[in-house]
Amino acid sequence: MKIAVFSTKPHDREFLDKFNTNNRHELIYFEAALNTDTTNLAVGFEAVCVFVNDKIDAKTIDKLSKIGIKLIDLRCAGFNNVDLAAAKNKNIKVTRVPAYSPQAVAEHAVALILTLNRKTHKVYNRVRESNFSLENLIGFNLYRKTVGVIGTGKIGTAFCQIMLGFGCKVIAYDVNESETLKEKGVVYKTLNELFKNSDIISLHCPLNPKTKYLFDSKTFSKIKNGAMLINTSRGALIKTSDAIDALKNGHLGYLGIDVYEQEEQLFFKDLSESIIQDDLIERLMAFHNVLITPHQGFFTKEALDQIAITTLKNFTDFEEGLPLENEVKL
Numbered sequence: 001m002k003i004a005v006f007s008t009k010p011h012d013r014e015f016l017d018k019f020n021t022n023n024r025h026e027l028i029y030f031e032a033a034l035n036t037d038t039t040n041l042a043v044g045f046e047a048v049c050v051f052v053n054d055k056i057d058a059k060t061i062d063k064l065s066k067i068g069i070k071l072i073d074l075r076c077a078g079f080n081n082v083d084l085a086a087a088k089n090k091n092i093k094v095t096r097v098p099a100y101s102p103q104a105v106a107e108h109a110v111a112l113i114l115t116l117n118r119k120t121h122k123v124y125n126r127v128r129e130s131n132f133s134l135e136n137l138i139g140f141n142l143y144r145k146t147v148g149v150i151g152t153g154k155i156g157t158a159f160c161q162i163m164l165g166f167g168c169k170v171i172a173y174d175v176n177e178s179e180t181l182k183e184k185g186v187v188y189k190t191l192n193e194l195f196k197n198s199d200i201i202s203l204h205c206p207l208n209p210k211t212k213y214l215f216d217s218k219t220f221s222k223i224k225n226g227a228m229l230i231n232t233s234r235g236a237l238i239k240t241s242d243a244i245d246a247l248k249n250g251h252l253g254y255l256g257i258d259v260y261e262q263e264e265q266l267f268f269k270d271l272s273e274s275i276i277q278d279d280l281i282e283r284l285m286a287f288h289n290v291l292i293t294p295h296q297g298f299f300t301k302e303a304l305d306q307i308a309i310t311t312l313k314n315f316t317d318f319e320e321g322l323p324l325e326n327e328v329k330l
């Protein structure tokens, strides 16, 4: 099958080519993101392959349908950037990689917690300047702290297990509670109870109309004074301007984010020689207690292998008319 692969970076080519045995599929790589302005690049293809920041809204889908695209294959787990109703309406199938390595993202969430807490990012630079002082480096024990987990699916489960291993008290909220996690000692609470009791809150639920701006000024007013908030899920779970207010008044003690609500213009790009026009992220970057990583939670060798294998399997299943195991349905 001939597939237009959008938002391609060198690692996408490397891993997809590695598993595309005997060039089973004809993969044409484009650096451009897929949106209404770039659909013409997919003329002559049967399928498009996209990533987290491609914008596949109704208008883009309409254009894709007109040029004969039959499959949108996401090489990621989240699908908030695809208008599923519009795709269904145009009889375009949508597939994704539902689980490639939940541990990759869960472990990154833990990396954000440990770095913010023990300030290893600061001390790394200090020591390079021969500054061996301990000034302003005091952290806190994770042992016996309460960690609130919102969304206990695949990544949330992996995260809960790691935090239980640290000796934390793990409380959680999910619209579907996990009996397995309960048996392991996770206690489900209401959202308000979770906000009130957590020293650390980590977000692992999808972005949808119900979860958009889950963290706004109202929520920030409910969390424990000085709590840490970690978001490796999707940027718009947090209203950034309200997070900035909560950081300024000191109520939010730490913020670690691997995702950002306006990340499309920034993440995955080297902008070191550019003037950043996004004032919100500039303000966030100025806080000493904020740590930002550019959507790298998924970025491990094991996860990239699995993403490539599943992405290619989705093409093959579609081409051969097999049941689409990884179809995203409305």
Ligand code: NAD
Pocket (backbone or CB within 6 Å): 077, 078, 079, 098, 099, 102, 105, 150, 151, 152, 153, 154, 155, 156, 173, 174, 175, 176, 204, 205, 206, 207, 210, 211, 232, 233, 234, 258, 259, 295, 296, 297, 298, 299
């Ligand atoms: P999953 O589908 O296995 O789990 C999501 C969980 O959220 C489910 O248990 C679901 O019941 C729960 N949920 C749904 N609506 C909810 C709500 N309103 N409140 C609380 N919980 C709710 O998904 P996953 O594989 O664990 O991935 C979680 C999210 O992580 C994805 O949606 C994606 O946005 C993000 N993600 C980020 C990266 C990264 O690199 N940073 C990589 C992969 C996935």
